[in-house]
Amino acid sequence: MRVTAALLGDAEAALEEILRFAAPADQVLSQYFRRHRNLGQKERAFVAEATFGVLRRRRSLEVAAGSAAPRALLCAALLRLLGLSARALEGLVDEALAQRIRATRPDTLPDAVRADLPDWLWEKLAALYGREEAMRIAQGLLNPAPLDLRANIARTTRQQVLERLTYDGIEAAATPYSPAGVRLKAKPAINHHPLFRDGLIEVQDEGSQLLAWLVAPRRGEMVADYCAGAGGKTLALAMLMRGAGRIYAMDISTKRLAALSPRAARAQVSNIHPLALAGENDPRAKRLAGKLDRVLVDAPCSGFGTLRRNPDLKWRHGPQAVAELVEKQRRVLAAAARLVKPRGRLVYATCSVLREENEAIADAFISAHGDFTKIHAGSILAAHKVELDAGEHLRLWPHVHGTDGFFAAVFERAFGVVYARQKSLIIRKLCPSGGLHVQWRAPQKPFLKALQVHDVLRLV
Numbered sequence: 082m083r084v085t086a087a088l089l090g091d092a093e094a095a096l097e098e099i100l101r102f103a104a105p106a107d108q109v110l111s112q113y114f115r116r117h118r119n120l121g122q123k124e125r126a127f128v129a130e131a132t133f134g135v136l137r138r139r140r141s142l143e144v145a146a147g148s149a150a151p152r153a154l155l156c157a158a159l160l161r162l163l164g165l166s167a168r169a170l171e172g173l174v175d176e177a178l179a180q181r182i183r184a185t186r187p188d189t190l191p192d193a194v195r196a197d198l199p200d201w202l203w204e205k206l207a208a209l210y211g212r213e214e215a216m217r218i219a220q221g222l223l224n225p226a227p228l229d230l231r232a233n234i235a236r237t238t239r240q241q242v243l244e245r246l247t248y249d250g251i252e253a254a255a256t257p258y259s260p261a262g263v264r265l266k267a268k269p270a271i272n273h274h275p276l277f278r279d280g281l282i283e284v285q286d287e288g289s290q291l292l293a294w295l296v297a298p299r300r301g302e303m304v305a306d307y308c309a310g311a312g313g314k315t316l317a318l319a320m321l322m323r324g325a326g327r328i329y330a331m332d333i334s335t336k337r338l339a340a341l342s343p344r345a346a347r348a349q350v351s352n353i354h355p356l357a358l359a360g361e362n363d364p365r366a367k368r369l370a371g372k373l374d375r376v377l378v379d380a381p382c383s384g385f386g387t388l389r390r391n392p393d394l395k396w397r398h399g400p401q402a403v404a405e406l407v408e409k410q411r412r413v414l415a416a417a418a419r420l421v422k423p424r425g426r427l428v429y430a431t432c433s434v435l436r437e438e439n440e441a442i443a444d445a446f447i448s449a450h451g452d453f454t455k456i457h458a459g460s461i462l463a464a465h466k467v468e469l470d471a472g473e474h475l476r477l478w479p480h481v482h483g484t485d486g487f488f489a490a491v492f493e494r495a496f497g498v499v500y501a502r503q504k505s506l507i508i509r510k511l512c513p514s515g516g517l518h519v520q521w522r523a524p525q526k527p528f529l530k531a532l533q534v535h536d537v538l539r540l541v
Contacts, residue, residue: 082123083169084159084165086172086173088127089155091128092128092131092132093152095128095132096155097151098113099136099393102396105391105393105397106132106133106136106391106392106393110132113128114128131155131159131163132155133225133392134158134162134163135151135157136396137223137225137388137392138158138197138223139154140193140198141187141194141195142158142161144185145161145182147178147181156170156173156179156182157182159174160179160182160183167179192207192216196215197223198395199395199399201399201400202395203215203219205435206218206219218479220480221389221480222385222386222388222389222486223388223389224479225389226389226479227264227266227483228264228265228284229263229285229287229290229484230253230263230264230271230282230285231259231262231263231283231284231285231317231320232261232281233281233320234260234320235319235320235321236281236348236349237281239255239260239263242263242276242281243263246265246274249274251269251274252265256290257468257482258291258468258482259290260465260466260467261317262287262290271284272284280347280348280349283313283316283344283348284313286484287483287484288432288477288487289313289317289432289487291462291467291469291475291477291487291489292317292377292428292430293314293317293318293320294461294462295458295461295475295489296375296377297321298318298326298328298375299322299326300323300325300326301325301326302326302327302374303326303327303329303372303374303375304318304322304326304327304328304373304375304377305329305330305369305373305375305420306318306328306329306330306331306377307378307413307417308332308378308379308413309330309332309337309355310334310337310338310379311337311338311341311344312330312338312341315328315330315341316344316345316348316350316353318375319345319348319352319353320350322352324350324351324352325352326352327352327354328352328353329354329369329373330354330356331356331357331358332358333357333358333360334357335357338355338357341353341355342355361416362416366416370419370420371419371420371423373420373422373425374422374426375425375426375427376417376418376421376426376427377428377430378417378429378430379432380410380413380430380438380442381406381409381413382406382410382431382438383398383402383403383433383435383438384398384432384433385433385486386432386485386486386487386488387432387486388486403435403437403438406438407437407438407441407442410431411442411445414429414442415446415449418453418492421453424493424495424496425493426491426492426494427491427492427493428491429442429443429489429490429492430475430490431487432487432488433486433488434488438488439474439488440474440488442490443474443490443492446492447492453492453493453494454492455492456493457473458474458475458491459471461491462475473490474488474490475487475489475490
């Protein structure tokens with residue numbers, strides 16, 4: 082479309098608000114569009130593409146433009162990212178600025194600038210994965226994400242969804258890993274499509290969909306999505322349970338949970354029970370301690386695995402914010418673990434690419450909770466015919482798998498467990514003939530430890 086002075090002015094005004102980083106970029110942009118209802122669909126698409134292009138490539142565009150001013154960054158984005166010519170922008174871009182932007186050579190830029198990452202984040206990735214792999218990771222996070230859908234296979238099949246989309250002129254293909262995933266070639270207004278209105282599809286990244294198969298809930302079980310948010314993963318769990326059993330959708334945000342009810346109604350799901358938590362020690366959650374078969378913890382995290390969709394996060398989150406998130410992740414995982422019954426499953430997941438939010442949290446949890454053991458994530462997915470070469474942990478990368486960056490670790494609670502409570506340990510061992518309850522005074526051992534049957538009998 083033709084870029085006018087007015088349209089460029091709208092993009093500049095929106096970008097100026099976004100670069101204050103007072104709120105997530107998509108929220109700021111949505112608010113801007115609500116205040117400027119005169120902008121049509123094409124104009125809004127242009128503003129969104131230009132501003133998010135700047136967020137993705139902010140550092141290299143600043144070098145190319147020689148300025149951090151919003152208008153200069155936009156001009157650099159139009160010329161370098163959106164493919165507009167200087168002639169198309171004649172009268173809108175200073176000729177000297179256009180020449181400088183075109184003359185910049187990416188191969189001469191420092192690594193962190195080429196990666197379009199803050200120095201601290203680039204240095205961390207390079208230290209973790211090596212320079213070459215870190216650059217591949219960074220480049221993968223710079224590309225816009227595709228639009229992924231999840232077919233509600235409790236009520237339809239993926240093939241039927243693909244056939245209907247094709248019939249309606251929407252190019253789509255099955256995702257390579259998720260058994261319910263559909264990937265669109267373009268980004269149509271899918272929320273207006275009959276499949277969406279009827280609850281037969283949901284928008285969900287393929288990586289996020291795979292978490293449901295790691296949790297692998299069965300019909301009739303009691304399950305919790307501990308950090309449910311708006312309930313995308315909750316709905317995927319409900320789909321696998323085919324409406325049988327009970328799912329607790331837990332979150333500290335009542336506003337986010339409120340978005341789940343209409344989505345569940347659309348999907349014709351009735352076994353989801355939203356539970357707004359007052360915190361990690363919510364008394365209602367405590368009443369479920371040791372009773373749930375499966376618990377998913379999609380923990381609050383930096384979100385650096387979603388930079389394709391949320392590029393502002395790399396400019397909004399610094400090292401201190403990550404350190405605070407790590408402490409929160411430890412607390413949240415420990416609180417969620419209390420809900421798991423013996424032989425129950427606990428899945429910890431993030432959309433981060435940093436080890437301190439992922440493997441380090443999983444390892445620290447196992448060290449502090451001897452009543453849990455790790456389960457091989459790849460084996461679980463293979464059992465559900467998910468063709469993905471995962472290892473002990475699930476690790477997904479945009480540049481390798483085409484998904485958002487995801488991490489997941491799976492734990493199982495032991496059958497015989499020692500519970501520490503201040504100065505005493507209560508030993509519980511459920512036997513076929515009934516319950517065995519013994520109290521062992523051991524103030525010098527205030528920790529949890531899993532016991533085998535012979536351990537319990539020896540202590541008795």
